[in-house]
Amino acid sequence: MKKLINIKKYFIFSLTILSIMIIVNCNLQSSETLEERANKLAAFDSEGKWSKSYEFYSPDFKKICKKNTFSLIMGETVLFMEGEFLFNWKSISFRVTDIQSNKNEGYVTQEMLLNGEPFGNLGAQKIKWIYIDNNWWLVPQKELTTDCSMR
Numbered sequence: 410m411k412k413l414i415n416i417k418k419y420f421i422f423s424l425t426i427l428s429i430m431i432i433v434n435c436n437l438q439s440s441e442t443l444e445e446r447a448n449k450l451a452a453f454d455s456e457g458k459w460s461k462s463y464e465f466y467s468p469d470f471k472k473i474c475k476k477n478t479f480s481l482i483m484g485e486t487v488l489f490m491e492g493e494f495l496f497n498w499k500s501i502s503f504r505v506t507d508i509q510s511n512k513n514e515g516y517v518t519q520e521m522l523l524n525g526e527p528f529g530n531l532g533a534q535k536i537k538w539i540y541i542d543n544n545w546w547l548v549p550q551k552e553l554t555t556d557c558s559m560r
Contacts, residue, residue: 443538446545447505447517455502459483467539467546500524506533513540 441449446465453461459480463471466479500523507518515538521528537548 441544443510443515443517443540443545444505444508447508447519447538450547451503451505451519465547467548468542470547470549501528510538510540514538515540515545 450462450465453459453465460476462483463476463479466474502522502525504520504522505517506520507516509516517536517538518533519536520533527533538545539548540546
């Protein structure tokens with residue numbers, strides 16, 4: 410009888426360990442690398458899909474800036490840059506040129522292009538990202554967060 414109880418305990422213990430391993434493995438597979446997230450963001454920014462770009466921003470930023478406000482401000486920012494109105498915002502694109510990261514903090518250098526060429530002072534920006542809640546999130550500069558401005 411005691412032997413049967415020990416076998417049951419061993420079986421339950423083994424199932425518990427197996428379940429934990431499956432759950433951890435699923436969580437690891439569901440998160441994206443910093444490179445994947447940064448490139449997706451650059452693609453959404455290039456397409457002017459601001460509501461999708463918003464999803465890459467940190468949870469703290471989202472508490473301050475709502476999606477509709479962010480989308481409106483980003484659209485206006487891209488249309489009016491460096492004192493010149495750009496009639497065709499689709500001539501603007503973004504690309505990731507460098508990624509540096511340690512365990513929970515990373516920096517992505519993203520370049521803004523106008524007709525395929527670096528765009529003035531906005532040519533390259535080093536953007537901070539953090540890893541929390543099983544994913545990488547963009548952290549805007551602190552002085553810009555209260556008005557939903559671009560990074």
